[in-house]
Amino acid sequence: MADPDIVLLGAPASGKGTxxxxxxxxxxxxxxxxxxxxxxEVEAGSELGREAEGYLxxxxxxxxxxxxxxxxxxxxxxxxxWVLDGFPRTLAQAQELDDFLKQRAQRMKAILLExxxxxxxxxxxxxxxxxxxxxxxxxxxxxxxxxxxxxxxxLVYRSDDNLQNFRNRHQAFVELTGPxxxxxxxxxxxxxxxxxxxxxxxxxxxxxxxKGGNDGQAT
Ligand code: ADP
Numbered sequence: 001m002a003d004p005d006i007v008l009l010g011a012p013a014s015g016k017g018t019x020x021x022x023x024x025x026x027x028x029x030x031x032x033x034x035x036x037x038x039x040x041e042v043e044a045g046s047e048l049g050r051e052a053e054g055y056l057x058x059x060x061x062x063x064x065x066x067x068x069x070x071x072x073x074x075x076x077x078x079x080x081x082w083v084l085d086g087f088p089r090t091l092a093q094a095q096e097l098d099d100f101l102k103q104r105a106q107r108m109k110a111i112l113l114e115x116x117x118x119x120x121x122x123x124x125x126x127x128x129x130x131x132x133x134x135x136x137x138x139x140x141x142x143x144x145x146x147x148x149x150x151x152x153x154x155l156v157y158r159s160d161d162n163l164q165n166f167r168n169r170h171q172a173f174v175e176l177t178g179p180x181x182x183x184x185x186x187x188x189x190x191x192x193x194x195x196x197x198x199x200x201x202x203x204x205x206x207x208x209x210x211k212g213g214n215d216g217q218a219t
Contacts, residue, residue, distance in 0.1 A: 003029060003081025004210055005104065007088065007097075009181060010113035012169040013123040013161075014195050018136050019113065019206050020085040022199075026207065030078045033085040036134050037070050038062060056160055059168030061176060064092050072100060089172075091179040110184035111209060113195035113202070117170065124166045128155045 004027065008016040017033055024031035038056060041049030048066060055062045071087040088094040098105040128142040129135070132153030142155040160169075184190040191209045195202055 005081050005108040006083045007110045008085050009110055011120050011173045013120045014113040014115045016085045018199055020083045022203050024083045030082040032074050034067055034070050034087040059165035061089055061172050064090055067093055068096055088180055090176045094180045094183050110190050112192045114192055115195035124161050127161055129158050130155055
């Protein structure tokens with residue numbers, strides 16, 4: 001059987017990055033976070049990074065042309081199946097992805113992590129990220145461990161994780177990613193998963209859904 005291609009959808013801080021990385025590792029798939037890649041470009045001061053910087057600082061989606069440049073460049077090089085975290089985020093991006101994938105588009109799965117806004121806001125306040133390897137955890141874990149458990153790197157509060165920025169990103173998610181959810185739903189490619197619960201519990205459901213089954217916890 002061909003390797004799975006998986007798109008992870010969900011509001012900011014719904015757990016896409018955490019679940020996506022675990023899934024890619026478990027199923028031996030390539031992994032791309034367009035958000036992380038954009039932050040890297042900003043840090044590197046590349047032309048793309050300079051164009052993206054203002055949008056990221058304000059919690060707005062970057063223009064489709066930038067998101068597509070990153071994602072398609074990466075997809076052209078990817079071998080085997082993949083997990084995408086944060087792409088596509090708009091209907092235009094989803095349609096471009098389908099055009100790129102051609103027949104492969106129909107067997108792609110989109111997994112939506114569903115979670116209520118109060119919990120998202122709590123997570124954003126608590127979230128800490130490793131500057132080197134992008135491991136993500138909580139403030140409590142960061143204080144306990146002092147450095148990244150995965151690579152020893154520095155754990156920091158992500159610069160775009162303030163509450164106003166989060167609310168802007170959340171509004172963009174509802175307005176612009178809502179149609180992407182409908183698009184995958186109407187083409188029978190959407191799976192909804194309850195994103196509340198421990199990382200391990202959510203992962204069990206995500207994994208079951210990816211392997212074609214559904215252990216009943218998905219909503
Ligand atoms: P989160 O999902 O918590 O917002 P990400 O790291 O996935 O965090 O994304 C950070 C930011 O990067 C987004 O809020 C958005 O501004 C930008 N971004 C990432 N992917 C895309 C995309 N496909 N289209 C437009 N903007 C994007």
